[in-house]
Every structure is written in structure tokens, then in C-alpha cells.
Amino acid sequence: MADFPWLTALVVLPALGAVALWALPAGARRHSRTVALGVALAELVLLGAAVGAFDTADAGTHQLTETVPWIPAFGVSWALGVDGVGLALVAMSVVLVPLVVLAAWREQGAGDAPTDRLRHYLALVLLLEAFVVLVFAARDVFLFYVVFEAMLIPVYFMIGGFGGARRRYAAVKFLLYSLAGGLIMLIGVIGLYLQGPRGPEGFLVENLVGLEMDPTLERWLFVSFFVAFAIKAPMFPVHTWLPDAAEQAPAGTSALLVGVLDKVGTFGMLTLCLPLFPQASRWAAPVVIALAVVSVLYGALLAIGQRDLMRLVAYTSVSHFGFIVLGIFAFTSTSVAGSSFYMVNHGLSTGALFLLVGFLAARRGSQQVADFGGLQKVVPVLAGMFLVVGLSALSLPGLSTFVSEILVLVGSFARHPVAAVVATVGVVLAAVYVLWTYQRLFTGPVRPELAAMPEASARERWAVGPLIAAMLVLGFVPGPALDLVRPPAEQTLTQVGVEDPAPSQPVVMPASEEGGDR
Amino acid sequence: MSTFVAPDIAWGPLVPVLVVLLAAVAGVLVEAFVPERLRRTVQLTLSLAALAGALVAVAVLWGDVRRTGGTDVLAGSLVVDGPALVLQGTVALLALLSVLLVADRVTGDEDAFAPTAAAVPGSDYEELARRRGLRQTEVFPLVLFATGGMMIFPATADLLTLFIALEVLSLPLYLLSGLARRRRLLSQEASMKYFLLGAFTSAIMLFGIALLYGYSGSIRFSEIAAATATPGGTDDLLLVGAVLLLVGLLFKVGAVPFHQWTPDVYQGAPTPVTGFMAACTKVAAFGALLRVVYGMLPGMRWDLEVVLWTVAILTMVVGTVAALVQTDVKRLLAYSSIAHAGFVLTGVVALDDSGITAVLFYLLAYGATTLGAFGLVALVRERGTRDGTDEPAVLGEATRLSQWAGLGRTHPALAVTFTLFLLSFAGIPLTAGFTGKFAVFSAAVAGGAWPLALVGVLASVAAGFFYVRIIVLLFFTEPAGSPAGADGTAVGEPAGGERVDGADGADGGDAPVASGVGGATAAGAAPLAAATADATAGPGTATADATAGPGTATATATATGTTVERGTTTVVPGEGLTVVAVAVCALLTVVLGVAPQPVLDAIGSVAVLLP
Incomplete structure (x- = not known):
């Protein structure tokens, strides 16, 4: 089974699922939810098998590789393969999708029977899953770019077709921002190819790493890639599409958009920007780190000021993405590994947060903070889940987010102490926005109009429960996950050409991954 | 005095062109001798057979050309080399699909063309002709003649043949533009504009040819190229001549600042003809441009680069910006075609070897997408009542963007297909448009023209x-009721109302603003009045669309005080010919986006211009 194209199978299965949903004969459409969930779960099983075929001891190299010529005239191959980071992100996405399907079970006008709208929505979710797996597994710059752009279309329809009142505005804003970033990157993609060996495999990442380039050109190419990724991530100051999109989109869309899709931005920085343009990355690092720190604080401050729950969560993500970018561009093996792990944890944490907010909004018919209050006594289970997930957003020890955040901060401190210290303020602000929100939503006297709010159903518990469990497990036993992300981090740093700064005092260990156990 | 020696003609390589032109001549004879009820069938069969034959001939010649690199025929007037064959094949294929659009009787038993073009619009005579069910089957030979010219155009090797091919392809198009069944005044205005500007440009081009001849003493591309290599004292002659020649070609491709005719003509012409023009003319004209720039003027590339760069940048920018404010689907597609001409120009200007393949591929991809889009436009119709009666009928094309609102809900297949074409225009990956854009931008960057690629x-x-x-x-927009019933006669709508149309779905539709004469003449007013009002309103409002922002409103019926028909937009299936053509275009758009390799290989293997 070593040669089985696991990754292609992981791409094809949800794509076929989407087609099947669209092609479902009218008589069978009442089963559309079941079909979608079945496909998502089958994908999960397939992922399990693929993980089994992955040699974790060798997580630094790309495994499960496949290389087939696609458009040799352009130098493009269907080249897939994942290293530890890629696998972790693929796994995170594949875990999230069935939960999103579950969360959407009664959305889009569906009660006991699914509507046609829901069927289209679920088909788009599955289509997006195929693209997401493909983008995390692409080893060909052109293939990556193609998916990076093509992905916009299902998301665009997921926001514009199924969201709130101002969904059209949000969808167009999202698309134009992304398109602008993507097309600028296109010039970079072409320029990079022309610098490389060209030929039928000229777009393979491994053929493009370590090129000798004119430094000025390298910087321009870096900028063209970085802008696209910064928009996607999103970083200050190109983040403004995210709050609108998250506010208007259905909760499941937001969970996928912020939890998974935006990781493509940081993933791109980590796996393309750094190895392809090492010198330029080092050159740009101070600016990027400054922007990252601004993102951390700015996102957190704006989150505190939000009245809309979805916007609030979106801004917390801007803050979290600041941490991720800070870790990537601090260039220490600890911080880069921390950022890689952060991407996974943030997907779990934010995904769960969006789903929970979606549940609350569906009950209340509003996502304004002011419309809630005193819910702790009415819906204790929902309140409990919200509290745990919220605490994961502020990186409480014992939850996986703490591990990654401390790694990022400790790792960054070794090279950029000031930035790390300032970013730490973001952690404090996180406590404000999470706890204050919890306070406004769940504590205080029970409001009469909310007294009859139904408690979390079994379906909703199943949608969020696995995410909380995953965060707890990864929080207490982060070792295996860190084994996955540490070798790729070290490899990336070798490619960038930096070494970990020597400790100023001969301490035993700078900061170990065991941090979560304390 | 030397005796006249008949040139030795190799007929073989000429077969693709000859098949089409002979079929066109035969088509004229069909008009004369075949009984009326059979004409359409015979003409359609003849046209399809001829174009399919041309495609087969191209395929047969392919192997030879691939091996030998091509030959020149007619004593060097024409070259049949790889690019020429590719372009001829592309033109023949797109023309074949266009013929399907042209032939389709979309509403009832009516096709897109006026029953008798000679009748005064709105006259009793015209109405009589309509009732008699007259039909103009002459459009088929006209399309074939134009196609023949388009197939010669990119294969020319001397300036006179170039000029003649230009005229052969243009004259039928001038006529065809004026033949629309509905909105005839708009159509005739389009035809007139196209003809006057086209004739003017032809003259300019001829002047350029004369200057080039004066400079080099030859009309052969190769000899002019040789002459440019040796510096002489009359460089001004060469420069002016080359620029004038380029003006003629750039006019045909619709490049800024020679684009003014495009929106009006694209809007006014019958939609199948618009599709044919947008797809095939552009292919042919870019083919010729490619040959002139690469084959004849490489010695002047430094001088011409400034001109071509400026034109390319202007074309992309103006085409895009003007398209932003359009409210009519056909005008929007027209401006988008201008912008696309700019994208192709970046590939031409690249002057890189990969540029030829890129341009050829882009033309095929763009042609297929455009033709499909216009095919769909022809199917979206207004529903209303026929002139003076309560008899419900399907009327003209619903080209106002506001009328397209909500088609995704009511007609998902059409909306999805149109979206595919739009995504291809926008250059979203996995569509033909992206592959083409990538190819031309790569060529531009490789040729050092990265600023063009950036723009x-x-x-x-x-x-x-x-x-x-x-x-x-x-x-994402609910279908809004849009005023459609005012269409009144089958003659057409006033141009004023048509052009000054700012309401799109987002603005909620139809605020009753009577814009001048446009509104006053609608809905059953005397046809003659409509005609005169139209004639005066037309030229005055020709530029209004660029400034009419959202908020100005449709001005059709309200001024007359009659009940406004809440006309609905509907999609008609036609006889299925359009649907077939659109399906082929959609298939091409997807295939060229997902698996372009075979086509790229095929084009790449022959993409060498014979000097």
C-alpha cells in the first residue's frame, strides 16, 4: 500500500461527494445531509489510513508523494506530498469538516428535512474540503497557486449565497481582496519560474528552492508572495475583509474560513516564502514582525470593542494570526515549531468558537452581544462549552493553545525580546475579550425573553465535543504533535540559513515542549 | 516588355480557404436558384459542411506543415505555416459554432435577422414582411465570405493581400451588423458607424502601405524586413508607414484608442453576429498583427515598442474601467473584449518566442468563451405582449443587466454556464481564461515586459x-420586475431608453424617470415617431453609458401613462442549435483550463512563423 495515492484519494473523495450531492436525484434529496456526513466521515477514515502510512520519525521530509505531469508545457506537475506540518493541517481540516456538516444540520431553512439550499451548501463544503487538502499537499508552486485561487469560488458562494443580510457586500469584498492578492502573486509565480531551471518540472518546489537570484528581484518576488499570504492570513493592515465575511457568513463557513482557509496564508509563508526566498525573508523579517505585533494588539483591542459576536471572534483571529506570523518570522526552531502547532490549535479553537456562536445566534436570532445575558443558568452545557473554548482562545495551560503560544513567545524572545514582550500584552488582552464576553453572555440575572432557550442538543454536543477533546489531549500530551512539526521547522530554518541564537547563559533547555504539563 | 508568366500555384495548402470561399459563392447561387422553403436548410448544411471541410483540410495539412515548417503559395502572397494553420483552424471552428448561433430560430420561428433589411424600420412594409415570414438566408454566404477573409488575413505575406483580406472580411461584417430583427435603428446605426470608421481606417492603412512601399520598394513582408535591417536615410517614411499600418490592424482588434466603434457595434449588431465578430475577427486580426510585428517589423522593435506598450496599457486600463460602469450585457462584454485585446497585446508585444504559442492559445480560449457568452445572451429574452394585442409573446433580448437578476434561481443551468464563462474572462484558475492569461503574462515577463504583465x-x-x-x-439577487412590456412593436426600443440605463438589481430596478424622447416614444406610439426619435436620440446618447451611474433609470414605458407591463425575463431554448454551440464552448472552456497540455503541445509544435 506504500504506493497508494493517499493524498489524491483524499482530494478526490470529497470532490466526488460534492458532485454526488449536486447530482442527487430528487427522490433521494432528503438524504443529502446523511450523504454529506457520510462522505466527510469516510474522508476521516481515509485520513486515518494515510496517517498510518506516514512515517512520523521522518516528518521533516515530504512523504506520500506523487508526481504526475499535468501541463508540461508550463512546467506544471500534479505533485503532492506532505511533511509533518502539511499532514497536521490536512488532519485538522478533515476533522473539522464533519463537525461543520453536523453544525449546519438544521441551517438554511432545514428543519427535520433538508432543503435544497442546504444540499448546495453542503456540496460546497465538500468541494472546499477537496481544495483545502490539495492546497496543503501541493508540492508544485503552480498547483498551489491554482488551488489558492480556485478555492475562492466555493467560499464566495458559501458567503454570498447563504449568509446574512449584507452577505453580498461581504462576499464581494472577500473575493476582491483575495483576487487582488492572488493576481499579484501570479506575477511572482511567473517570475520565480523564469529564475528556475524551467523545463517540464520547473514548478516543483524542490527545483525552486536554493536558487541563485539577484537580491533585488528576490525581494520583489518575496513581496508578491507575501502580500497574497498576508491578505489571506489576514494580517494588519489587510485584514478588513475578514470581520465582514465572518459576520455575514453562516457559522460553519466562518469556522472553515478562519479555522482552515486562512491557514493557507500562514502555511504559504512558512512553506513557500521562507524556503524560496531565504535572503528576502531575512531582509523583510523586521517589518513583518512589527506588523505581526501590531496585528496581535490591534486585533485584540478591536475584539474587545465589538458588539457582534462573529466579528469579535474574527478579530480575535487577527490577533492569533499575529502570533503565528511572529513565530514564523522569528526564525528560531522553537518559535517556528510553535507557529506550526499554533495553526492546528487555532483551527480547533476558533472553529469551535464559531460553531458555538452559531448555535447561540440560531437560538436568539441575533448575534449581538447585547441581546444575550444570564444564560449560564438556562443553558449550562452550552455555557460550559463556551467557557472551555473561550479559555482555549486565551491559551489557558492544559489546553493545546497554551503550548503553541508559549513556544512562539519563548522562541521569539530569544531573537526579538522586545517584540515578544509586547506581544505578551496580547495574551492579557485575550483574557479581557474572552472573559468579558463570557460575563456579558452568560452571567447576571436570567433575562425573561431568554429563559426558554433550549439546551445544547446531542448533535451540537457532538459537533463541538470532539474539538474540545482534541484540545485537551493535545494540551496534556503535545509530544506526538510536536514531533510532527519540529523537524520541518528545523529544515525550514536550514533553508533560510539561520541558526538558533545561542543562549546567553548556559541554561539547561531554552523552553521545552513539556510546557503544557506544568 | 516581358511576357506574362502565369504563376505556378500550389493548390493544396489553399484548400481550407478555397472550400470556404467556394461555398460562399455557391451560397449566392443557392439564393438565386433554390426554392425559398428549402433555402435555409440548404444554406445551413452548405455552411456547416464547408467549415467542417475547412477544419478537415487544416488537419490534413497539419502533418506536412509540422514536418516542413510550411510553404509560401501564390508566388509568395500567402504563407501557409504553423501559426497560419492554427489560426485558420481556430477561425473555422469558431465560425462553425457561430453559424449554429446564426441559424437558430430562438423565438418561435424567428431568427435574429430582419425579415427584409431594406424595409424602413417600423414601416407597414416591414410588418407585412414579418407576417409573411420572410427570411434572409443571405446571412449564410455573408458569414462564409467573412470567414474566408479571416482565414486569408493571418496567412498573408504581402501588404496588398493583407489589405484585400481585410476588405473581404470587413464588408460582410458591415452588412451583417445592420440586419438585426429587433432594435433595428440601433443595428443600422451600428452598421453605419462600423462602416464609416472601418472605411476610414482602411484608407489610413492603405496610406501606410504606400509609405512602406515607398521606403522599401516592395510589398513583401520579408523584403520590407530586410530593408529595415539596412539603415537608410528615409527612416521617417518607414516609421510613419509602420504606425499607419498598425493603426489599421489595431482598429480591427479593438485596441484603445481605436476602440470607439466596439461597444456600439457589439450592442447594435444581432447577437449571433456580435459573437462571430468578437470571436473570429479578433482571432484573424491578431493573427495578422502577430505576423506583421514578428515577421515584418522586428528590425524596428525598439521604435515600435513605445507605441505598442502604450496601446497595450491603454487598452487594458480603458477597457476595464469603462466596463465597470456598464449596465447592458452586450456593452459590458464589448468592453471586456477590449480589455482582453489588451491582454493579448501583452503577449504580442513580448516579442518572445513563447509569445506566439501564448497568443494563439489565448485566442482560441478567448474565442470559445466569448462565443459561448454571446450565445447565452441570445437566449435570455423579455416576455411581453405583441404589438397592440394581448397575445403573450417572447420579445427581444433582455440585455439590461437588471433583467438578469435572479436567473440563477429560475434558470440554474444557464446561470451556471454563464458564470463559467465569466470566471474564464476573469481568469480564475481551472478555466481556459486563466491558462491563456498565464501564457501571455509568462511570455511578457520572459520577454522583459513585466510592467505590462503587472498592469x-x-x-x-x-x-x-x-x-x-x-x-x-x-x-444572490431576487428577480426584480423590470419594465419590459414597453417594447410595443417588434421593431425595437428607442435607443435613448436603451443606452441610458443605470438601474441594476442592486438599486431595486425601475424608478420612473422619463429620459427625454426615449420614454415618450415607447409602448405603442406611432412607429414612425419611434423611428425619428430614435434617430435623433441615438447619436446623442452614444456616450451616455459611460457616465450613467446607478440611479438613472430605465426610461421605457412610464412616460406614456399606460399601464406598465411587469415584463419578466425568460430563457428560451430555441431550436437547440445555440444550446449545442454554447455547450461546445463551455466544454472547450473547461478542457482548456483543466487539461490544456494537448492543445499547447499541438500549437507549440508548429508555432514558428515562416519569414
């Missing part, structure tokens, strides 16, 4: 906005 990319972002706007309209 192209920025223009693509802006262009994304208006393509997306249509998608929003199709899928």
Missing part, C-alpha cells in the same frame, strides 16, 4: 469586480 494583473483585479457583479446579480 494586466491589476486590470484583471478590477475586471474581477464587474464579472463578480454579474454573478452576484445572477445568484
Whole structure:
């Protein structure tokens, strides 16, 4: 089974699922939810098998590789393969999708029977899953770019077709921002190819790493890639599409958009920007780190000021993405590994947060903070889940987010102490926005109009429960996950050409991954 | 005195062109001798057979050309080399699909062409002809003649043949533009504009040819190229001549600043003809441009680069910006075609070897997408009542963007297909448009013209906005009632009302603003009055669309005080010919986007211009 194209199978299965949903004969459409969930779960099983075929001891190299010529005239191959980071992100996405399907079970006008709208929505979710797996597994710059752009279309329809009142505005804003970033990157993609060996495999990442380039050109190419990724991530100051999109989109869309899709931005920085343009990355690092720190604080401050729950969560993500970018561009093996792990944890944490907010909004018919209050006594289970997930957003020890955040901060401190210290303020602000929100939503006297709010159903518990469990497990036993992300981090740093700064005092260990156990 | 020696003609390589031209001549004879009820069938069969035959002939010649690199025929007047064959094949294929559009009787038993073009619009005579069910089957030979010219155009090797091919392809198009069944005044205005500007440009081009002849003493591309290599004292002659010649070619491709005719003609011409023009003319004209720039003027590339760069940048920017404010689907597609001409120009200007393949591929991809889009436009119709009666009927094309609102809900297949074409125009990956754009931008960057590629990319972002706007309209907007019943006669709508149309779905539709004469003449007013009002309103409002922002409103019926027909937009299936053509175009758009390798290989293997 070593040669089985696991990754292609992981791409094809949800794509076929989407087609099947669209092609479902009218008589069978009442089963559309079941079909979608079945496909998502089958994908999960397939992922399990693929993980089994992955040699974790060798997580630094790309495994499960496949290389087939696609458009040799352009130098493009269907080249897939994942290293530890890629696998972790693929796994995170594949875990999230069935939960999103579950969360959407009664959305889009569906009660006991699914509507046609829901069927289209679920088909788009599955289509997006195929693209997401493909983008995390692409080893060909052109293939990556193609998916990076093509992905916009299902998301665009997921926001514009199924969201709130101002969904059209949000969808167009999202698309134009992304398109602008993507097309600028296109010039970079072409320029990079022309610098490389060209030929039928000229777009393979491994053929493009370590090129000798004119430094000025390298910087321009870096900028063209970085802008696209910064928009996607999103970083200050190109983040403004995210709050609108998250506010208007259905909760499941937001969970996928912020939890998974935006990781493509940081993933791109980590796996393309750094190895392809090492010198330029080092050159740009101070600016990027400054922007990252601004993102951390700015996102957190704006989150505190939000009245809309979805916007609030979106801004917390801007803050979290600041941490991720800070870790990537601090260039220490600890911080880069921390950022890689952060991407996974943030997907779990934010995904769960969006789903929970979606549940609350569906009950209340509003996502304004002011419309809630005193819910702790009415819906204790929902309140409990919200509290745990919220605490994961502020990186409480014992939850996986703490591990990654401390790694990022400790790792960054070794090279950029000031930035790390300032970013730490973001952690404090996180406590404000999470706890204050919890306070406004769940504590205080029970409001009469909310007294009859139904408690979390079994379906909703199943949608969020696995995410909380995953965060707890990864929080207490982060070792295996860190084994996955540490070798790729070290490899990336070798490619960038930096070494970990020597400790100023001969301490035993700078900061170990065991941090979560304390 | 030397005796006249008949040239030795190798007929073989000429077969693709000859088949089409002979079929056109035969088509004229069919008009004369075949009984009326059979004419359409015979003409359609003849046209399809001829174009399919041309495609087969291209395929047969392919192997030879691939091996030998091509030959020149007619004593060097024409060259049949790889690019020429590719372009001839592309033109023949797109023309074949266009013929399907042209032939389709979309509403009832009516096709897109006026029953008798000689009748005064709105006259009793015309109405009589309509009732008699007269039909103009002459359009088929006209299309074939134009196609023949288009197939010669990119294969020319001397300036006179170039000029003659230009005229052969243009004259039928001038006629065809004026033959629309509905909105005839708009159509005739389009035809007139196209003819006058086209004739003017032909003269300019001829002047350029004369100057080039004066400079080099030859009309052969190769000899002119040789002459440019040796510096002489009359460089001004060469420069002016080359620029004038380029003006003629750039006019045909619709490049800024020679684009003014495009929106009006694209809007006024019958939609199948618009599709034919947009796809095939552009292919042929870019083919000729490619040959002139690469074959004849490489010695002047430094002098011409400034001109071509300026034109390319202007074309991309103006085409995109003007498209942003359009409210009529056909005008929007017209401006988008201008922007696309700019993208192709970046590939031409690249003067890189990969540029030829890129341009050829782009033309095929763009042609297929455009033709499909116009095919769909022909199917979206207004529903209303026929002149003076309560008899419900399907009327003219619903080209106002506001009328397209919500089609995604009511006609998902059409909306999805149109979205595919729009995504291809916008250059979203996995569509033909992206592959083409990537190819030309790569060529531009490789040829050192990266600023052009950058402008192209920025223009693509802006262009994304208006393509997306249509998608929003199709899928995310409720179908808004739009005033359609005012169409009154089958003659057509006043041009004023048509052009000054700012309401799109987002604005909620139809505020009753009577814009001048346009509104006053609608809905059953005397046809003659409509005609005169139209004639005066037309030229005056020709530029209004560029400034009419959202908020100005449709001005059709309200001024007359009659009940406004809440006309609905509907999609008609036609006889299925259009659907077939659109399906082929959609298939091409997807295949060229997902698996372009075979086509790229095929084009790449022959993409060498014979000097």
C-alpha cells in the first residue's frame, strides 16, 4: 500500500461527494445531509489510513508523494506530498469538516428535512474540503497557486449565497481582496519560474528552492508572495475583509474560513516564502514582525470593542494570526515549531468558537452581544462549552493553545525580546475579550425573553465535543504533535540559513515542549 | 516588355480557404436558384459542411506543415505555416459554432435577422414582411465570405493581400451588423458607424502601405524586413508607414484608442453576429498583427515598442474601467473584449518566442468563451405582449443587466454556464481564461515586459469586480420586475431608453424617470415617431453609458401613462442549435483550463512563423 495515492484519494473523495450531492436525484434529496456526513466521515477514515502510512520519525521530509505531469508545457506537475506540518493541517481540516456538516444540520431553512439550499451548501463544503487538502499537499508552486485561487469560488458562494443580510457586500469584498492578492502573486509565480531551471518540472518546489537570484528581484518576488499570504492570513493592515465575511457568513463557513482557509496564508509563508526566498525573508523579517505585533494588539483591542459576536471572534483571529506570523518570522526552531502547532490549535479553537456562536445566534436570532445575558443558568452545557473554548482562545495551560503560544513567545524572545514582550500584552488582552464576553453572555440575572432557550442538543454536543477533546489531549500530551512539526521547522530554518541564537547563559533547555504539563 | 508568366500555384495548402470561399459563392447561387422553403436548410448544411471541410483540410495539412515548417503559395502572397494553420483552424471552428448561433430560430420561428433589411424600420412594409415570414438566408454566404477573409488575413505575406483580406472580411461584417430583427435603428446605426470608421481606417492603412512601399520598394513582408535591417536615410517614411499600418490592424482588434466603434457595434449588431465578430475577427486580426510585428517589423522593435506598450496599457486600463460602469450585457462584454485585446497585446508585444504559442492559445480560449457568452445572451429574452394585442409573446433580448437578476434561481443551468464563462474572462484558475492569461503574462515577463504583465494583473483585479457583479446579480439577487412590456412593436426600443440605463438589481430596478424622447416614444406610439426619435436620440446618447451611474433609470414605458407591463425575463431554448454551440464552448472552456497540455503541445509544435 506504500504506493497508494493517499493524498489524491483524499482530494478526490470529497470532490466526488460534492458532485454526488449536486447530482442527487430528487427522490433521494432528503438524504443529502446523511450523504454529506457520510462522505466527510469516510474522508476521516481515509485520513486515518494515510496517517498510518506516514512515517512520523521522518516528518521533516515530504512523504506520500506523487508526481504526475499535468501541463508540461508550463512546467506544471500534479505533485503532492506532505511533511509533518502539511499532514497536521490536512488532519485538522478533515476533522473539522464533519463537525461543520453536523453544525449546519438544521441551517438554511432545514428543519427535520433538508432543503435544497442546504444540499448546495453542503456540496460546497465538500468541494472546499477537496481544495483545502490539495492546497496543503501541493508540492508544485503552480498547483498551489491554482488551488489558492480556485478555492475562492466555493467560499464566495458559501458567503454570498447563504449568509446574512449584507452577505453580498461581504462576499464581494472577500473575493476582491483575495483576487487582488492572488493576481499579484501570479506575477511572482511567473517570475520565480523564469529564475528556475524551467523545463517540464520547473514548478516543483524542490527545483525552486536554493536558487541563485539577484537580491533585488528576490525581494520583489518575496513581496508578491507575501502580500497574497498576508491578505489571506489576514494580517494588519489587510485584514478588513475578514470581520465582514465572518459576520455575514453562516457559522460553519466562518469556522472553515478562519479555522482552515486562512491557514493557507500562514502555511504559504512558512512553506513557500521562507524556503524560496531565504535572503528576502531575512531582509523583510523586521517589518513583518512589527506588523505581526501590531496585528496581535490591534486585533485584540478591536475584539474587545465589538458588539457582534462573529466579528469579535474574527478579530480575535487577527490577533492569533499575529502570533503565528511572529513565530514564523522569528526564525528560531522553537518559535517556528510553535507557529506550526499554533495553526492546528487555532483551527480547533476558533472553529469551535464559531460553531458555538452559531448555535447561540440560531437560538436568539441575533448575534449581538447585547441581546444575550444570564444564560449560564438556562443553558449550562452550552455555557460550559463556551467557557472551555473561550479559555482555549486565551491559551489557558492544559489546553493545546497554551503550548503553541508559549513556544512562539519563548522562541521569539530569544531573537526579538522586545517584540515578544509586547506581544505578551496580547495574551492579557485575550483574557479581557474572552472573559468579558463570557460575563456579558452568560452571567447576571436570567433575562425573561431568554429563559426558554433550549439546551445544547446531542448533535451540537457532538459537533463541538470532539474539538474540545482534541484540545485537551493535545494540551496534556503535545509530544506526538510536536514531533510532527519540529523537524520541518528545523529544515525550514536550514533553508533560510539561520541558526538558533545561542543562549546567553548556559541554561539547561531554552523552553521545552513539556510546557503544557506544568 | 516581358511576357506574362502565369504563376505556378500550389493548390493544396489553399484548400481550407478555397472550400470556404467556394461555398460562399455557391451560397449566392443557392439564393438565386433554390426554392425559398428549402433555402435555409440548404444554406445551413452548405455552411456547416464547408467549415467542417475547412477544419478537415487544416488537419490534413497539419502533418506536412509540422514536418516542413510550411510553404509560401501564390508566388509568395500567402504563407501557409504553423501559426497560419492554427489560426485558420481556430477561425473555422469558431465560425462553425457561430453559424449554429446564426441559424437558430430562438423565438418561435424567428431568427435574429430582419425579415427584409431594406424595409424602413417600423414601416407597414416591414410588418407585412414579418407576417409573411420572410427570411434572409443571405446571412449564410455573408458569414462564409467573412470567414474566408479571416482565414486569408493571418496567412498573408504581402501588404496588398493583407489589405484585400481585410476588405473581404470587413464588408460582410458591415452588412451583417445592420440586419438585426429587433432594435433595428440601433443595428443600422451600428452598421453605419462600423462602416464609416472601418472605411476610414482602411484608407489610413492603405496610406501606410504606400509609405512602406515607398521606403522599401516592395510589398513583401520579408523584403520590407530586410530593408529595415539596412539603415537608410528615409527612416521617417518607414516609421510613419509602420504606425499607419498598425493603426489599421489595431482598429480591427479593438485596441484603445481605436476602440470607439466596439461597444456600439457589439450592442447594435444581432447577437449571433456580435459573437462571430468578437470571436473570429479578433482571432484573424491578431493573427495578422502577430505576423506583421514578428515577421515584418522586428528590425524596428525598439521604435515600435513605445507605441505598442502604450496601446497595450491603454487598452487594458480603458477597457476595464469603462466596463465597470456598464449596465447592458452586450456593452459590458464589448468592453471586456477590449480589455482582453489588451491582454493579448501583452503577449504580442513580448516579442518572445513563447509569445506566439501564448497568443494563439489565448485566442482560441478567448474565442470559445466569448462565443459561448454571446450565445447565452441570445437566449435570455423579455416576455411581453405583441404589438397592440394581448397575445403573450417572447420579445427581444433582455440585455439590461437588471433583467438578469435572479436567473440563477429560475434558470440554474444557464446561470451556471454563464458564470463559467465569466470566471474564464476573469481568469480564475481551472478555466481556459486563466491558462491563456498565464501564457501571455509568462511570455511578457520572459520577454522583459513585466510592467505590462503587472498592469494586466491589476486590470484583471478590477475586471474581477464587474464579472463578480454579474454573478452576484445572477445568484444572490431576487428577480426584480423590470419594465419590459414597453417594447410595443417588434421593431425595437428607442435607443435613448436603451443606452441610458443605470438601474441594476442592486438599486431595486425601475424608478420612473422619463429620459427625454426615449420614454415618450415607447409602448405603442406611432412607429414612425419611434423611428425619428430614435434617430435623433441615438447619436446623442452614444456616450451616455459611460457616465450613467446607478440611479438613472430605465426610461421605457412610464412616460406614456399606460399601464406598465411587469415584463419578466425568460430563457428560451430555441431550436437547440445555440444550446449545442454554447455547450461546445463551455466544454472547450473547461478542457482548456483543466487539461490544456494537448492543445499547447499541438500549437507549440508548429508555432514558428515562416519569414
